[in-house]
Amino acid sequence: MLRMIGLRLALGVMTLLGASMLIFAGTEILPGDLASALLQNNATAENLATMREQLGLDRPAAVRYAQWFGGALQGDLGRSLATERSVARDIAPRLGNTVFLAVYAAGIAVPLSIVLGLMAAVWQGSVFDRMVNTVTLMTISVPEYLIGYLLMKYISVELGWLPTLANVTEQTGLGERLYLTLLPMLTLVLVVIAHMMRMTRASVLAIMASPYIEMAFLKGIPKWIVVVRHAFPNALAPVISVVALNLAYLVVGVVVVEAVFVYPGLGQLMVDAVSKHDVPVVQACGLIFSSAFIVLNMLADIAAILANPRLRHPR
Amino acid sequence: MRLYGHRVTWPAALGMVIIAVNLMGAIGAPWLAPFDQAEVVCEAWDDPSAAHWLGCDNLGRDLLSRLLFGARMSIGLSLLITTLSFSIGIVAGFTAAIAKGWVDTALSRAVDLMLAMPSLIFAFVVLSVLGTDIPVLVVTLACLDSTRVFRLSRALAMNIVALEYVEVARLRGEGLWWIITREVLPAARAPLIAEYGLRFSFAFLFVAALSFLGLGIQPPDADWGSMVRDYRDMINLGVSAPFWPAGAIAVLTIGVNFVVDWLLAIQSRGHGENA
């Protein structure tokens, strides 16, 4: 089992390396090069050359990748093309904000959706189950910004209970921060909960259909014990991966929600950088988002290995 | 109501109606729309009236006309992306499953890597460099999406190829083309159709999200995502304009998902004779 976990860790590191290469290569797929793309119509031979030197384009791609990734590992993410400031310094506070929002949403969404998913599975086919099924199918289809604006319109504008925008600064205290980000958090929770709940329900149902569950019923064991003792330990691994998958989704869903509530997070920064072609910032943000996504997926797989009785107790 | 021997549930029927209405709106936009999408015909934020059923937008353009033309752009683009991603994904997936060996390994590893990153983030990286022209958008999103089609079609083909009737064809000496078209495709058709619907709604939401973030379709072309973006500041003033395009996005996606859900339920139930 340790071997499998080791392998999975190694694979995670490899994937991370591969992802960083892809992100780097994304800027190399141009017909010309970055300098001519950035300057577009203003390109003269002279300022092209200056730009190239400034970007370090005169060195081979492999060297530039090594420098970039090596720097990133040490916390040096280069300099922004637009502001010429250190990318790392710009990112740090925003990363904090994004992590805060994601953790806030996850803390509420994960327990809630697991409980709801279990309930829907245990009462399969009931009115509750069918209602939840249809409602979640609809929320899955609704884009984040519609949910966000609906909440904003009814809760903030009409009822005036919460602020429309989540203007947090570095000075904002925890209490106020929680209050200001309540609406973005709710939006994220609503988006993520539907997926997570449906997947939890499906994996528990798959377990409930197995012969050993029928056997437990044939042994005259009460339903709640069957669910808790027989089904749940086996459903653990799939549920853990459902949670991790949705947390990874949360990391990305945050981008749109930040835009809706004008929340100063990493997503907003990245979107701005994309429209300004500020490649170093985009690369840095991309690397951070991808790492979070990859690490979460890796943790899910490791948890699944740990939860598997066949691997925990080898022959 | 029954369709090909399957009972149509009410959400599925509703979904089909939604899809049909949207398609008609998208195709018929030039004839149905009372005004052109870029034409300034009234004051900014005029209320709904007999001439302008949904009112006017921030520049005094007719909202209904923009919604109809927006459907054309949003739906057309998503169909284009989905079709392209399907062509790439199916060909690569079937090839990997049947050829096996290093072809399969190389394709699968590459796809694993692409799927290890959130596609929105990957799209950002590419768009930040290449800009947001429509061809760039279509090719980028189709490539990203084709990774998921690859996964599905490879898995489907793997399962079907392992079936004994395909083994019979191989033992007989049949060629690759015959095996794919006559033995594998008929069995894969149903799940692939459902997947097409699913991928369409993903592509559709994805394009809309990019446009909403200002990184997708650029003005003056109307599309639903950028319409939400253009009108969003009006929420604070109680104007409901942003809810028209945002609602349209949601309704179409719900419709597609209802139909997909129904298609998947039919498959897990088996063939029509007993359903």
Added chain:
Amino acid sequence: MSVSDIVLEVDRLRVAAGAAVLVDDVSFTLRRGAVIGLIGESGAGKTTIGLACLGYTRNGCAIAGGRIVFRGQDILTLSAAGRRALRGPGVAYIAQSAAASFNPAMTLFEQVCEIPVRHGLMTAAAARAVAVGLFRELDLPDPENFGRRYPHQVSGGQLQRAMAAMAMAARPDILVFDEPTTALDVTTQVEVLAAFRKLIREHRTAAIYITHDLAVVAQIADDIMVLRHGRMIEHGTAEQILQAPREDYTRRLVAERVRGHSFVARADGGAALLSVRDVVASYATLPRVIDGVSLEVRRGDTLAVVGESGSGKSTLARVITGLLPREAGEIRLGGEVLSAGLGGRTLEQKRRVQMIYQMPDVALNPHQTVLDIIGRPIGFYFGRSRGEIRARVLELLRMMDLPESFIDRTPGELSGGQKQRVGIARALAAEPDLIVCDEVTSALDQLVGEEILLLLKRLQEELGVAYLFITHDLGVVKRIANKVAVMLKGQIVAGGETETVFAPPFHSYTALLLSSVPEMRGDWLDEVLARRL
């Protein structure tokens, strides 16, 4: 025996799933210590009856009529809690697949002790002591510690016995055995069967024994009930059913099991059609699955390759057809050396070797019509016109005793036996010299399988085609093969004319296999056990 001895009375039981009636008008009584065998083919409703005795029906089914009286109490009138109290301590169930019926996340002790502990009959320590005692009775290794293991850590035969221990833990009045040895190899089946019988006899537990195999039920049951399509065909003592069946259906079932060597024909001798020399093969990561196998098939031969699961017999079929390239050795077809992989063989070589599969459901493309399926080899190998193909397909259908109207049907509209006939017709359409038959009867009901064997034999007489018959069923071997090769761990341990191999002096493994095949006599199991001691 007094009336109070009756532990279970099933009276005109009727189980339905919506409009479909699964079980209708079934009645029997069960006394303390008695065993009733429920016998029938798939779809006979055996399992449904067994589960109904626990007051349980599967999703979508419901008990629609009749009474099930357990110790004076009609269990159908019980509340949900009352039925639950009955399951385990009153009536316990032993399922076909132990591997699927044990929870992979719990130890055997936890699961075996669950009935007495959860029903509040014993303390955990007492239940554990009972479990250890049962493990010992059932001849399980290291009974003190056996229960600490997880289900995936013990063998299939041991797990099946552990399930009997689980059912016995609260000393139920009735045990329901549902095909408990069907998934096991013959040699394991003997041991498990003996353990079950010992358990029932020593505890004087009443039992319902469900199986499709008359010879198995003959060893264990006092009474036998024959079922078909959810209805009782015949009900009597085991001796009466086996010796003097009254109903025609029962007579056919019994006759099928006792039939002798009647089919075997002489081969015409001559040069070898297929010759396999010192062939070695393996799957990528595993050790050798086929290790130095040699055999020879002549025209008109039926060579049976027999062995238990994992012996490599199906792999041998794949190596001969070229699906799995051999690593060493030589295979010749009519003198020509066949290349290891499929790609290196000529179309003519491919045509001459055809295959028939175990599962007719997956061997026929459900999206094609019978005409497409049978007609394709004719068009592909002989380039005939559409009219000629149709005429030839009709001719083949007639040879298979199938109506000509089937030509436009799809496999979904055919029964299992009919599908298997279409599979045979497809193989014959290529006019092959050799047909590899991979367990062709084992997925079919007994009588249907019998008809398929008859058909294959008739076709061989008419066409002179040779068969390579892969099977685990020694009964089939004796009836159809003139030559046999016994496989064990990838090697042929005994081979030659069937009469020679299956007559003394036996190879020790052949003897073990032969003695493990249940025979239609009540005293067979006792004899075997006596001989083995």
